[in-house]
Amino acid sequence: xxxxxxxxxxxxxxxxxxxxxxxxxxxxxxxxxxxxxxxxxxxxxxxxxxxxxxxxxxxxxxxxxxxxxxxxxxxxxxxxxxxxxxxxxxxxxxxxxxxxxxxxxxxxxxxxxxxxxxxxxxxxxxxxxxxxxxxxxx
Numbered sequence: 274x275x276x277x278x279x280x281x282x283x284x285x286x287x288x289x290x291x292x293x294x295x296x297x298x299x300x301x302x303x304x305x306x307x308x309x310x311x312x313x314x315x316x317x318x319x320x321x322x323x324x325x326x327x328x329x330x331x332x333x334x335x336x337x338x339x340x341x342x343x344x345x346x347x348x349x350x351x352x353x354x355x356x357x358x359x360x361x362x363x364x365x366x367x368x369x370x371x372x373x374x375x376x377x378x379x380x381x382x383x384x385x386x387x388x389x390x391x392x393x394x395x396x397x398x399x400x401x402x403x404x405x406x407x408x409x410x411x
């Protein structure tokens with residue numbers, strides 16, 4: 274499969290778009306939309322969202338070395354440089370295509386465990402608009 278084939282793969286494209294939503298951007302989105310900062314069930318103010326970390330090798334500071342060839346110190350630098358943190362999306366309906374519109378993000382109360390769900394498409398569109406707007410600035 275060539276690189277151009279990956280661009281046309283809807284599932285891969287959705288995954289790339291979902292990875293744009295960092296925990297910080299998700300928090301900004303919720304604040305901008307006026308989402309209550311306390312649990313809807315118990316009123317507790319300690320909320321969290323599941324987060325995923327992956328490594329993006331295209332960001333490596335060691336272009337001429339494989340990760341297995343790095344020293345311990347270089348390995349730490351590699352992880353620091355390539356780590357990508359994003360809010361963990363979950364499928365809404367596993368019987369349907371894994372498009373952005375079929376994903377959601379969760380906000381979990383650390384006290385009672387109540388879970389609030391947010392449609393990922395709304396968040397992704399908001400993040401993409403911010404990225405686009407920043408690209409238009411000189």
